[in-house]
Amino acid sequence: MLQLFTHSICLQHNPGPGHAESPARLRAVLDALDQDRFAALDRVEAPRATREQLLRVHTPAYVDRILAITPESDTVRLDEDTLMSPGSAEAGLRAAGALVAAVDAVMSGQTARAFCAVRPPGHHATPDTAMGFCLFNNVAVGAAHALAAHGIKRVAIADFDVHHGNGTQDIFQREPCVLFISSHQSPLYPGTGMPDEQGVGNIVNAPLSPGDGSDEFRSLWNDALLPRLHAFKPQLVMVSAGFDAHRQDPLADIRLQTEDYAWITERLVDLARAHADGRLVSTLEGGYDLHALAASVSAHVSALMD
Numbered sequence: 001m002l003q004l005f006t007h008s009i010c011l012q013h014n015p016g017p018g019h020a021e022s023p024a025r026l027r028a029v030l031d032a033l034d035q036d037r038f039a040a041l042d043r044v045e046a047p048r049a050t051r052e053q054l055l056r057v058h059t060p061a062y063v064d065r066i067l068a069i070t071p072e073s074d075t076v077r078l079d080e081d082t083l084m085s086p087g088s089a090e091a092g093l094r095a096a097g098a099l100v101a102a103v104d105a106v107m108s109g110q111t112a113r114a115f116c117a118v119r120p121p122g123h124h125a126t127p128d129t130a131m132g133f134c135l136f137n138n139v140a141v142g143a144a145h146a147l148a149a150h151g152i153k154r155v156a157i158a159d160f161d162v163h164h165g166n167g168t169q170d171i172f173q174r175e176p177c178v179l180f181i182s183s184h185q186s187p188l189y190p191g192t193g194m195p196d197e198q199g200v201g202n203i204v205n206a207p208l209s210p211g212d213g214s215d216e217f218r219s220l221w222n223d224a225l226l227p228r229l230h231a232f233k234p235q236l237v238m239v240s241a242g243f244d245a246h247r248q249d250p251l252a253d254i255r256l257q258t259e260d261y262a263w264i265t266e267r268l269v270d271l272a273r274a275h276a277d278g279r280l281v282s283t284l285e286g287g288y289d290l291h292a293l294a295a296s297v298s299a300h301v302s303a304l305m306d
Contacts (some may be wrong), residue, residue, distance in 0.1 A: 003114045004116075005099075005114060005116045010026055013091035025293060026118075026119050028291075028293055038301065040305065041305070046118060057140040058127050066089060078131075081132060082133055082134065096136040103143075106281055107152075113278065113281070115300070116281070121134050122140070122283070123166075127171060131167070140157075153235065154177060154236075156181065157181065159180070159239075160245065161182075161240055164205065165180070174200055175202065176200050181229060182205050183208060183221065184205075184207060185212075195207070211255065212254055214256060234276055236279050237268055238282070242287060243287030244287050248291065249289045265304060268280060
């Protein structure tokens with residue numbers, strides 16, 4: 001069984017007209033997952049993350065600042081790309097809370113795998129900075145919760161978003177219990193993710209070049225990234241599932257096909273089965289062409305359900 005964690009408030013985070021990270025993204029995802037072939041999904045309302053859960057990865061001053069921004073109308077700009085609307089703080093709490101609840105569900109044996117269809121995304125958020133459309137670092141909140149509340153010692157985070165998860169790397173770069181693995185386009189925002197950024201040996205960055213496609217992506221994961229993940233023997237696999245490396249996506253220049261997302265998901269499920277009793281939690285990150293996003297999420301979730 002696969003559990004789907006989401007919340008309607010995530011549709012009310014609205015950065016404004018013309019913004020790439022729009023509510024239409026989540027609507028496209030939820031509409032795609034409303035098809036008959038996903039009828040077996042166990043749909044769960046995401047709870048709010050607690051202050052304690054957020055403080056495992058974010059500074060107190062940062063958490064207080066984000067939660068204090070509750071505009072009555074219009075938006076508040078945090079940086080050039082990251083804005084908050086009246087529903088944003090609550091959406092951020094639910095997005096992070098979805099990861100905590102999903103971790104609890106897989107660690108308790110309630111479900112083997114979970115997918116969090118939430119926004120705002122999270123992997124660019126650092127301990128004290130909102131950036132790249134992200135408020136709280138959802139996957140990091142979930143990983144830190146797994147370590148603190150469930151007593152495990154090895155959590156792997158696989159990030160195949162086309163943009164480097166700089167925030168996740170910043171949060172865990174001195175935490176050997178977390179292995180962070182990322183494939184991403186370079187050069188591209190946020191300008192981080194070089195191979196020599198290795199943390200304490202727990203960070204593995206594998207840049208792709210503009211124009212690379214399925215062959216380069218699959219070779220990179222097969223030859224370099226998946227072997228590192230297997231060697232780590234994670235007790236929980238977490239996935240920052242960004243779908244903006246798709247050939248149709250307007251924000252980058254990698255040429256993946258929808259089938260590539262099924263392929264990488266199948267291998268991450270195999271990883272979880274080999275080392276983590278099948279436990280895997282995935283969360284939505286990027287993906288900005290609505291048709292490609294819906295198709296790619298469908299392929300990802302189908303592979304998670306298999």
